[in-house]
Amino acid sequence: MRAIWILALNTFKEVIRDRILYALVLFAMLLIGFSLALGQLSFAEQARISANFGMSAIHLCAVMLAIFIGSNLVYKEIEKKTILTILARPIGRTQFILGKSLGLALLIVTMVSGLALVLCMVFWGLQVHVGLRFVLVLLGLLAEALVLLGFTLLFSMVTKPLLVVCFSVGIFMIGHWQGSLQFFAERSQGRELKVITWVVKYIIPDLERVNWQDLILYEQPVELAAKMWSLGYALSWFAFCVSLAVVLFKRKDVG
Amino acid sequence: MNLLQVRELKKSYARGLLGRKVSVLKGLSFSVPAGVVTGFLGANGAGKTTTMRCILGFDFVDSGQVDVFGGPLNVAAKRRLGFLPERPYFYEHLTGVEFLQFYAHLTAPIKKAELRARIERLLRRVDLLFAKDRPLRNYSKGMLQKIGVAQALIHEPELVILDEPMSGLDPDGRLALAEIILQTAKQGTAVFFTSHLLHDTERLCERLVVMKDGKGIYEGTTEELLNKSGFELEVSFLKNGERQLVKVGTDIEVQSLLMKLLNDGAKILEVRRLRLTLEEIFVNMAMRGGRT
Numbered sequence: 001m002r003a004i005w006i007l008a009l010n011t012f013k014e015v016i017r018d019r020i021l022y023a024l025v026l027f028a029m030l031l032i033g034f035s036l037a038l039g040q041l042s043f044a045e046q047a048r049i050s051a052n053f054g055m056s057a058i059h060l061c062a063v064m065l066a067i068f069i070g071s072n073l074v075y076k077e078i079e080k081k082t083i084l085t086i087l088a089r090p091i092g093r094t095q096f097i098l099g100k101s102l103g104l105a106l107l108i109v110t111m112v113s114g115l116a117l118v119l120c121m122v123f124w125g126l127q128v129h130v131g132l133r134f135v136l137v138l139l140g141l142l143a144e145a146l147v148l149l150g151f152t153l154l155f156s157m158v159t160k161p162l163l164v165v166c167f168s169v170g171i172f173m174i175g176h177w178q179g180s181l182q183f184f185a186e187r188s189q190g191r192e193l194k195v196i197t198w199v200v201k202y203i204i205p206d207l208e209r210v211n212w213q214d215l216i217l218y219e220q221p222v223e224l225a226a227k228m229w230s231l232g233y234a235l236s237w238f239a240f241c242v243s244l245a246v247v248l249f250k251r252k253d254v255g
Numbered sequence: 256m257n258l259l260q261v262r263e264l265k266k267s268y269a270r271g272l273l274g275r276k277v278s279v280l281k282g283l284s285f286s287v288p289a290g291v292v293t294g295f296l297g298a299n300g301a302g303k304t305t306t307m308r309c310i311l312g313f314d315f316v317d318s319g320q321v322d323v324f325g326g327p328l329n330v331a332a333k334r335r336l337g338f339l340p341e342r343p344y345f346y347e348h349l350t351g352v353e354f355l356q357f358y359a360h361l362t363a364p365i366k367k368a369e370l371r372a373r374i375e376r377l378l379r380r381v382d383l384l385f386a387k388d389r390p391l392r393n394y395s396k397g398m399l400q401k402i403g404v405a406q407a408l409i410h411e412p413e414l415v416i417l418d419e420p421m422s423g424l425d426p427d428g429r430l431a432l433a434e435i436i437l438q439t440a441k442q443g444t445a446v447f448f449t450s451h452l453l454h455d456t457e458r459l460c461e462r463l464v465v466m467k468d469g470k471g472i473y474e475g476t477t478e479e480l481l482n483k484s485g486f487e488l489e490v491s492f493l494k495n496g497e498r499q500l501v502k503v504g505t506d507i508e509v510q511s512l513l514m515k516l517l518n519d520g521a522k523i524l525e526v527r528r529l530r531l532t533l534e535e536i537f538v539n540m541a542m543r544g545g546r547t
Contacts, residue, residue, distance in 0.1 A: 081344055085340060085358070085403075086361065
């Protein structure tokens with residue numbers, strides 16, 4: 001566990017000292033700031049528009065971090081051969097993958113928390129009370145980012161970063177459109193779409209299960225038990241992908 | 256006692272679109288004893304780096320056996336082992352001190368005060384104390400190589416494996432690194448390293464392992480290899496006011512030549528034993544196909 005933590009801290013430090021992260025944070029801050037201006041376009045729905053835009057900014061930032069940094073997380077170590085000096089130490093390949101994932105997960109949590117604080121100030125300025133609902137929305141965002149990180153890690157075991165990004169963006173899009181896909185499949189006459197939808201349901205996670213922004217936007221009731229199940233669902237996908245990534249990594253020549 | 260024992264190592268890689276198997280190691284065997292500097296030589300593509308990768312478990316062997324400290328490479332063995340890869344890239348965001356702390360913590364728990372003292376001692380030894388708080392991205396190539404050696408030594412290993420530690424260094428850097436290797440060996444750590452710089456290898460290594468086309472073609476002491484290749488004796492003398500040089504092949508020949516010259520009234524200036532350098536022997540063995 002100690003080794004995993006040391007690797008995680010190093011990964012955290014590595015990304016936090018990277019300029020790309022600051023560009024991403026700046027981008028998210030600008031979006032949040034822009035949400036205020038955008039809200040003013042509406043007379044009656046200013047708070048809702050600002051909240052929607054602000055939360056989407058955090059969502060986008062967390063997803064981009066998971067996919068773009070995640071796609072290079074192990075690949076860069078192998079390409080630059082920094083992995084060699086790590087694996088020559090008493091570190092197993094499982095520990096290596098877990099340490100790297102934990103480091104990036106920590107970073108996503110830190111960044112989402114920081115941006116959430118900024119959004120809280122926006123909410124405070126707009127006199128919107130959010131409380132537990134906002135915390136749940138953030139947990140949902142983090143769970144989604146973890147699922148995407150898991151898939152990104154898994155893809156990076158078998159292909160190069162550019163393709164990893166493409167595949168992960170695909171998972172992100174299909175993951176959010178599963179509901180629509182099923183809707184169309186049910187109304188479709190052809191069998192093919194039904195089969196595809198059935199397969200997709202089992203091989204791609206339904207990311208809408210952890211998209212809880214409606215809790216704030218439409219003040220939906222908080223069903224805590226259902227939310228916890230959905231969190232468990234997302235974390236299971238993350239654990240499954242990371243485990244599979246570990247299995248593949250254990251068979252990989254890294255020299 | 257052998258710290259590293261490699262037996263009948265075979266490794267092939269799939270190349271090209273069709274995944275054609277290319278054999279890189281074809282039954283390599285050698286050993287590295289404790290407390291000495293062993294050089295690992297071979298032409299480009301002979302399989303040195305592949306051997307290193309297989310020894311350290313980065314790549315999986317097809318067949319054969321690697322024993323490190325008398326057994327398979329496990330966590331306990333890795334604690335006693337240091338490694339510097341070829342053309343090392345390190346975490347550029349870390350400073351020199353952070354970098355060494357990171358690797359020390361990864362190897363084993365260590366008290367803060369002890370680690371601080373060890374890092375300071377090591378940085379002084381590799382002459383990088385002045386740059387200890389600089390990020391590695393600001394280090395020169397020579398400095399990176401030295402900090403790389405320092406990370407390989409931070410946990411005070413019994414065996415250090417260095418892959419081309421001197422490549423790309425200027426003469427000063429090479430000299431400094433050679434000094435570090437010698438000091439390390441003096442302190443009882445066995446050093447196993449590959450190098451293309453045979454002059455340095457000849458000076459540093461007590462033992463040599465030479466490979467060609469994935470197989471070992473020599474294993475033994477450097478001295479033995481140099482002596483095996485034979486020598487010449489060069490006699491320099493003054494005769495009739497003229498300086499002359501004569502080369503002979505054996506001790507007996509030189510005795511009779513000296514007697515003759517003295518009888519003729521010549522003045523003997525110098526008798527030198529000439530032998531092939533390691534570079535010449537290596538070219539003969541590894542490039543032209545000779546075998547010792």
